[in-house]
Amino acid sequence: MRSFFTGPRQKRRACSGQGATVKDRRQHHTGGYAGSTYPQHVFGFCPRCGSDGLCSRDGRLFVCSRCGFEYFINAAAAVVALIEDGRQRLLMTRRGREPKLGTLDLPGGFVDVRETAEHALIREIREELNLEITDFTYFGSFPNTYPYGGITYFTLDLAFVCTVNDLTTVRAGDDAEAYLFVPRHEIRPEEIGLDSIREIVRQYLSSPGNGSG
Numbered sequence: 230m231r232s233f234f235t236g237p238r239q240k241r242r243a244c245s246g247q248g249a250t251v252k253d254r255r256q257h258h259t260g261g262y263a264g265s266t267y268p269q270h271v272f273g274f275c276p277r278c279g280s281d282g283l284c285s286r287d288g289r290l291f292v293c294s295r296c297g298f299e300y301f302i303n304a305a306a307a308v309v310a311l312i313e314d315g316r317q318r319l320l321m322t323r324r325g326r327e328p329k330l331g332t333l334d335l336p337g338g339f340v341d342v343r344e345t346a347e348h349a350l351i352r353e354i355r356e357e358l359n360l361e362i363t364d365f366t367y368f369g370s371f372p373n374t375y376p377y378g379g380i381t382y383f384t385l386d387l388a389f390v391c392t393v394n395d396l397t398t399v400r401a402g403d404d405a406e407a408y409l410f411v412p413r414h415e416i417r418p419e420e421i422g423l424d425s426i427r428e429i430v431r432q433y434l435s436s437p438g439n440g441s442g
């Protein structure tokens with residue numbers, strides 16, 4: 230027969246030893262230490278039974294010690310567009326919102342639930358820059374962390390080299406504060422705020438047939 234102190238209660242104690250109590254997590258999640266907005270520091274209660282038994286040992290799988298509810302943290306898909314004009318200038322945006330407000334960025338955004346990456350690419354560039362993509366090729370995938378509203382999202386940014394039919398219709402909208410065409414040789418990676426975007430630009434500029442030629 231199972232003792233009162235085995236099972237759920239014991240699991241909870243083991244999990245708590247990995248980090249902080251629920252109260253501590255609440256107090257610290259806006260703090261400055263690395264990873265403080267990661268889900269294991271923010272999620273304190275089970276979304277199914279409401280108890281404080283929810284915990285995670287690895288930051289990926291969350292298990293409720295009271296009701297057995299399990300939840301996985303997976304990467305959210307996002308799309309990024311590499312668009313050049315006819316004069317070897319890359320179309321970049323100035324971030325109009327956190328994280329990294331005011332830094333340079335590439336146009337793009339999150340893929341909606343049940344949406345294809347291709348559709349998201351076309352939709353995001355239409356919403357953000359009023360441009361119509363007519364052709365695109367897949368460039369690569371780049372993992373990123375995206376802290377927003379007190380919690381960090383883990384994303385996988387899918388980059389595409391895009392062609393648009395008419396660049397004269399461009400205007401900044403949605404979450405881009407401004408757009409700018411930056412000559413390849415004037416691009417300074419340190420002005421790009423998001424790690425994945427900086428890496429996309431770096432690889433794009435050094436890849437044959439793109440920036441290096």
Ligand SMILES: [Zn+2]
Binds near residue numbers: 276277295296
């Ligand atoms: Zn539960």
